Amino acid sequence: MKKRMSVCYLFCLSMLISAGQLAAEGVVHDVVVPDGKDQFVPAIITISAGETVRWVNNDTHRSSHDFASLPGPNPENRELKVVELKPGEVFEHTFERPGEYIYFCYIHKGMIGKVVVK
């Protein structure tokens, strides 16, 4: 009886772990900073709630791009805090709440992007 319980426990545990891995392997959308350009490409990206945006800095001409999202009606709802993205670095963020998230680079004026979460 004890052995059967532990087999069941292991089975349930393995199911939980594989479910977690499935969630972690969710949809990822890339936004790239091209080499030598102060741009997020694509500038506007539309995703579904629960999906992830991955920013990739391919710009080797700048030291970094530091970006953050604008605060919403409530400043505490700011989705992205300041993120420093050095050349070659990658940053991922999963958006759980629908909405429009405008973000910008502190260093390069006009370097702006938007994530639309449906």
Ligand SMILES: [Cu+2]
């Ligand atoms: Cu920048």
